[in-house]
Amino acid sequence: MTGLRGSSTRSTPARREAPRSDLTPPRDEPMSEQAHESAPIITIEHAAEHVGRLVTIRGWLYNMRESGKLLFPIFRDGTGVMQGVLSLKEQPDAFAALKGLPQESSVIVIGKIQAEPRAPGGCEIHISGIEVIQRVADSNPYPIQLKEHGVDFLLDQRHLWIRTPRQASILRIRAEAIRSARNYMDDLGYTLTDAPIFTPAACEGTTTLFEVNYIDDQKAYLTQSGQLYVEATAAALGKVYTFGPTFRAEKSKTRRHLTEFWMLEPEAAYAHLEDMIELGEGLVSTVVQAVVKNRARELATLGRDAAKLEKIVPPFPRITYDDAIQVLQKAGNPAKWGDDFGGDEETLISKQFEKPVIIHRYPAGMKAFYMATDPARPELALSFDMIAPEGFGEIIGGGERQSSYETLVQRLREHNLPEEAFEWYLDLRRYGSVPHAGFGLGLERTVTWICGTEHIREVIPFPRMLYRVYP
RNA sequence: UGGGGCGUGGUCCAAUUGGUAGGGCACCUCACUGUUAAUGAGGACGGUGUUGGUUCGAGUCCAACCGCCCCAGCCA
Known part of the structure; x- marks a missing residue:
C-alpha cells in the first residue's frame, strides 16, 4: 500500500485527536494499516467489482x-x-463517530x-468501521x-x-483528452519540442x-503561441509539436476566452495544407473517441449525449471560405467576401453539420504574416480553421507557412513588426527553407465542446480570465 | 473597449405605488430504521456594493464610483 496513508507525510494533529472510539472495532494499530490485510483499499469507481467483500475506502464525507x-x-x-449505510443498533461506535460529522471531513471507512x-449508483457500503482523519470545524x-x-x-x-462530481468529471475528461492527443502525435512520429514561455516579441x-x-530591466513577453519555435524545431526534427500554456492579454470577456489556455501545436517540414487538415481530423476524432470510450462515466455525470460524440469520425466536412460565404448568404446572413467570421457566422455554419467543419483558404488579408498564399489564387491564404459542432466555436486554426525569405520580410514590414526580434525566425528561411505547415488546437475549447459545458472556465482547474486571477 | 443587465444574512432569492427587511438551503437543537439536494419542529445569523443627493421616511428614486454577468469585437 503506497497511497495517502502509507507515507509518513500524514501526521496531522487531527489524526492524533481522533478518539479511539472512532475505530470500530478497536485496533492496536491504525485501522488502515490493518485494513490492508482484511479489507483491501479500493476506489469507488471500481466498487461494483467488490460486491460482497469487506473493503476500505479513503476519502471525504460528501x-x-x-x-x-x-x-x-x-x-x-x-x-x-x-x-454508505449505518445503523445505531448494529454499529453503535461507528454511528457515534459519524453522526453529526460535518460535510467534507476526511474519513477512512471500512x-x-x-x-x-x-x-444511487447501484451499490452501497455497509459501514463497520470509520476513522475520522480531519473533522471540519x-x-x-x-x-x-449541494444546492445552486x-x-x-x-x-x-x-x-x-x-x-464536486461534475467538476471532477470535467477535469478527468480534460486529462483523457491530453493523454490521447499526445499519444496520437507520438504514435505518428511527432516529437514533442517544448516552446519557451518567455519570448522576446509577438508571434502575431x-x-x-x-x-x-x-x-536587468529587459522586457519579455509571455508566449501567445509556440508557432514560431515549432517551425524551428520542425526544420531540426521533421515532425514536431508543442503542448503548453499560452497567454493572451486580450480584453475578451466571452464564454470562449481565457487569458491563459493550453494549445497543442503540430508542425511538419515538407507538409502542405491538406496534410494538416488530415492531421487535425485524425487528432480531433481520436481525442473524442478516447473520451467516449474511456470516460463514459464522466460524460454521463455531465449529462452529455455520447451519441453525438460517437459520430465524430473522419472525414469531416470541408468547405472553402468562398463556399462558406455562399452558405451564410443563403441563410440570410449579410456576410460578404473579405469579412471575417464572428461567433454568429461560425455557429450558423457549424449547425449545418454534425461533425466539426473545416473552412479553408481564407482571404490572405485577414491572416497572420507568416501564412503562405495559394499559388493558384494569391488573394487566398493556405489556411484552415476547424469549427466545432453545436456552436462551440473554433478549435483549430492553422495552415501552410510562408517559406520565402523575401516575402516574409515584406510581410513583417507590412505588419509593422520589429525585424530584429525575428532575425532567428528569418534564419529558418535563409538556411534550407522548405514548405511546412502546422496548426494550433485549443485544448479548452475542444474540451468545452466534448463536455458540452456552457463556459470554458469550467474545463481548466484554475481559470485565468480577464479580471480573475484568484484563487 | 462598446451595448445590455445585476449587486439584499454564509449561500440562492423575495420585499406591492418609497413606509422602516423576509423565505429556502447551509449551520445549531430535537424527532424519525431505507434516505435519494430526506422530512417535520425550534434556534441563531444581515440593514441591503461604496459615496453623495432627493424625501418626514430610500434595497426601492437620482448621480458618480467599484465589482460581477451576458453579448459584440479579437482570437484558440
Whole structure:
C-alpha cells in the first residue's frame, strides 16, 4: 500500500485527536494499516467489482442524510461517490463517530459492499468501521452546498468547487483528452519540442501580450503561441509539436476566452495544407473517441449525449471560405467576401453539420504574416480553421507557412513588426527553407465542446480570465 | 473597449405605488430504521456594493464610483 496513508507525510494533529472510539472495532494499530490485510483499499469507481467483500475506502464525507437511527453518508474518494449505510443498533461506535460529522471531513471507512437498488449508483457500503482523519470545524462549515450557487461565488471557491462530481468529471475528461492527443502525435512520429514561455516579441502583431520584467530591466513577453519555435524545431526534427500554456492579454470577456489556455501545436517540414487538415481530423476524432470510450462515466455525470460524440469520425466536412460565404448568404446572413467570421457566422455554419467543419483558404488579408498564399489564387491564404459542432466555436486554426525569405520580410514590414526580434525566425528561411505547415488546437475549447459545458472556465482547474486571477 | 443587465444574512432569492427587511438551503437543537439536494419542529445569523443627493421616511428614486454577468469585437 503506497497511497495517502502509507507515507509518513500524514501526521496531522487531527489524526492524533481522533478518539479511539472512532475505530470500530478497536485496533492496536491504525485501522488502515490493518485494513490492508482484511479489507483491501479500493476506489469507488471500481466498487461494483467488490460486491460482497469487506473493503476500505479513503476519502471525504460528501453529504449525509439522516433518518432516525440510520445514517446515509455519501462518500467521495476522487473517483466517484458512494452511499454508505449505518445503523445505531448494529454499529453503535461507528454511528457515534459519524453522526453529526460535518460535510467534507476526511474519513477512512471500512465496510462491506452490497448491491442495493435503492442506493444511487447501484451499490452501497455497509459501514463497520470509520476513522475520522480531519473533522471540519462546526464553527466554519464547508461553504459549498449541494444546492445552486452563483458563478462568481463558485469561482472564488474554485479550489473547493473542483471536489464536486461534475467538476471532477470535467477535469478527468480534460486529462483523457491530453493523454490521447499526445499519444496520437507520438504514435505518428511527432516529437514533442517544448516552446519557451518567455519570448522576446509577438508571434502575431494582432493580439495583446503580457509584458513581464525580465532580468536587468529587459522586457519579455509571455508566449501567445509556440508557432514560431515549432517551425524551428520542425526544420531540426521533421515532425514536431508543442503542448503548453499560452497567454493572451486580450480584453475578451466571452464564454470562449481565457487569458491563459493550453494549445497543442503540430508542425511538419515538407507538409502542405491538406496534410494538416488530415492531421487535425485524425487528432480531433481520436481525442473524442478516447473520451467516449474511456470516460463514459464522466460524460454521463455531465449529462452529455455520447451519441453525438460517437459520430465524430473522419472525414469531416470541408468547405472553402468562398463556399462558406455562399452558405451564410443563403441563410440570410449579410456576410460578404473579405469579412471575417464572428461567433454568429461560425455557429450558423457549424449547425449545418454534425461533425466539426473545416473552412479553408481564407482571404490572405485577414491572416497572420507568416501564412503562405495559394499559388493558384494569391488573394487566398493556405489556411484552415476547424469549427466545432453545436456552436462551440473554433478549435483549430492553422495552415501552410510562408517559406520565402523575401516575402516574409515584406510581410513583417507590412505588419509593422520589429525585424530584429525575428532575425532567428528569418534564419529558418535563409538556411534550407522548405514548405511546412502546422496548426494550433485549443485544448479548452475542444474540451468545452466534448463536455458540452456552457463556459470554458469550467474545463481548466484554475481559470485565468480577464479580471480573475484568484484563487 | 462598446451595448445590455445585476449587486439584499454564509449561500440562492423575495420585499406591492418609497413606509422602516423576509423565505429556502447551509449551520445549531430535537424527532424519525431505507434516505435519494430526506422530512417535520425550534434556534441563531444581515440593514441591503461604496459615496453623495432627493424625501418626514430610500434595497426601492437620482448621480458618480467599484465589482460581477451576458453579448459584440479579437482570437484558440
